[in-house]
Amino acid sequence: MEELKNIAPVEDFNWDAYEKGDTFAPAVRESLEKAYDGTLNKVSDREVVDGTVISMNKREVVVNIGFKSDGIIPLNEFRYNPELKVGDSVEVYIENQEDKKGQLVLSHKKARAARSWDRVNAALENEEIIKGFIKCRTKGGMIVDVFGIEAFLPGSQIDVKPIRDYDVFVGKTMEFKVVKINQEFKNVVVSHKALIEAELEQQKKEIIGKLEKGQVLEGTVKNITSYGVFIDLGGVDGLIHITDLSWGRVSDPKEVVELDQKLNVVILDFDDEKKRIALGLKQLTPHPWDALSAELKVGDKVKGKVVVMADYGAFIEIAPGVEGLIHVSEMSWSQHLRSAQDFMKVGDEVEAVVLTLDREERKMSLGIKQLKQDPWETIEEKYPVASKHTAKVRNFTNFGVFVEIEEGVDGLIHISDLSWTKKVKHPSEFTQIGSEIEVQVLEIDKENRRLSLGHKQLEENPWDVFETVFTVGSVHEGTIIEMLDKGAVIALPYGVEGFATPKHLVKEDGSQAQLDEKLEFKVIEFNKDAKRIILSHSRIFEDVAKAEEKAEKKTSTKKTSSKKEESPMIQNQTASTTLGDIDALAALKEQLDNQKK
Secondary structure, eight states: OOOOOOOOOOTTOOHHHHHTTOOSOHHHHHHHHHHHHTTSOOOOTTOEEEEEEEEEOSSEEEEEOSSSSOEEEEGGGGTTOTTOOTTOEEEEEEEESOOTTSOEEEEHHHHHHHHHHHHHHHHHHHTOEEEEEEEEEETTEEEEEETTEEEEEEGGGSOSSOOSOGGGGTTOEEEEEEEEEETTTTEEEEESHHHHHHHHHHHHHHHHHHOOTTOEEEEEEEEEOSSEEEEESSSOEEEEEGGGTOSSOOSOGGGTOOTTOEEEEEEEEEOTTSOSEEEESGGGSOOGGGGSOTTOOTTOEEEEEEEEEETTEEEEEEETTEEEEEEGGGSOSOOSOOOGGGTOOTTOEEEEEEEEEETTTTEEEEESGGGSOOGGGGHHHHSOTTOEEEEEEEEEETTEEEEEEETTEEEEEEGGGSOSSSOOSSGGGTOOTTOEEEEEEEEEETTTTEEEEESGGGSOOTHHHHHHHSOTTOEEEEEEEEEOSSOEEEEOGGGOEEEEOGGGGBOTTSOBOOTTOEEEEEEEEEETTTTEEEEESHHHHHHHHHHHHHHHHHHHHHHHHHTTOHHHHHHTOOSOOOHHHHHHHHHHHHHHHHHHO
16 A cells, blocks of 8 residues: 655645636736737727628627727628628727627727718829718719718719619619718718719710711610600710601600610711711611502502691501691582591591502692592582572671582572562571571582572562552551661561652651651552662652642632533533542532522
8 A cells, every 4th residue: 555645735825716716826827917918909999990800690790809809890880881701801999898798899880980081082082983882862862871971972973874763772882983072061972973984985985986877876765755765875875856766657756665675776967076966767667658559549549547637638647657648628529618627536547549649759649528429420410400408508798698508519599589578688687607598509500519599489479469569659558667878668568678768758747757657658669670669658648739739720720611611511521530520529519509599
């Protein structure tokens, strides 16, 4: 059995430290601490230092700055840099060397902000290309995170072509160039367009230098307006006017092209500096007139669609790019001035007859009235003289009424043929436009395509009867219905009118007859052909006075002769006595009776 040796205990062994797990002696510990501190960076709070990314996850980034502990930074502080990876050097701001958990507290965002203003100014001065993160949209553009500063990116500075959807840029990291800084308000304006303009300018010079009329290039639809389409030829813009999009009529360019569409175009023209370039699309296809059937000729029937309306006519597209004009005069056999809109409208499908055809001038005139027979070809058969018809009043003149019996068949009723009895001063007193009126054909003028018509001829001529009623010397009751300078119009029985001059309107008391006054009138003239009856009120009492005067003269003459020969006078009295003679006989008889007594 081995003997146990007595070992002396260490005199300065620290049993309290041993119990706590601290096995180093104070002197050793001090030397170890000095060696350890020598391997660590000496940092201070609120200081910006460079660190290295040592690990990453979906939420956090662990950064080593050479301190005794690593710092943890939220990943969203690096969202401006989606390419961040382990091993990248990043700047961090030391907020606290040791929090309650003994953790180093860092911030990348504050570090960027601390140095950002100097960096932004340096980028402007050196025309440096920098990266920025587009945070959100704002009025007129976008907000971009640049070095932690919120910079403004105008919508016009995003790209060289117009932007239609700004939202697709939100959340993207792009390269920018600082174009303006307001030092007073700390405002920064950046541009992405400026980076590509220089390159495009070079491309533009190369393209412009090679431009030639008739050259075919590929382009992209950049913008569509009501008057045409702008095409991007690779940094150079050209315009296809709406008339050069298609051989057919185009009401809206969007019917032919769409945004961002790639298509071939031909250069039609450009100015001396080649800043305005006119392009064509329809010129790349053959003209439709060249493909028009060689068999098409005047007199053929064609079908088409109304594409344009005007007052003077309608344009009919019989094939894409091939149009003909139907003049309004070729729409109806009627000679009345009318608008083409009365016959058709845009979009109508119509059939027409080719009237003229000029392939060299690429013009064609059409007609639709030719599809119907000309009513004047058989006018004598359909509307013979003395035939009666119903017509429609179309227009008035001072001398008559223009009527239409059917479309294309017009006639005139002279004002004198409206009424047998009524004196019509203007046709509007007798009928009105649009009304129907019964007519009788009096005469046919085929050459001038006009009928002479009458309305009064539908009735018997009442003047044949009036001739026996209103004989000269007959007396009739009449009413003054109109006073004129030359006399008065008097309404007589049976609807006939007469006329009396002022001297024949003097009454027995010397006063003048007035309007609406009813008096007796004597016929002093009757003209059947002129349909004229001349009347007199004055003649009635004037003739009575003359008769009495004449009777008195006869009476005095008979008295003188009766003294010489009384009995023979009575015996020689004839049977044809007048009113005055009867009065004289009565007076003579009375005288003889007195002598006997």
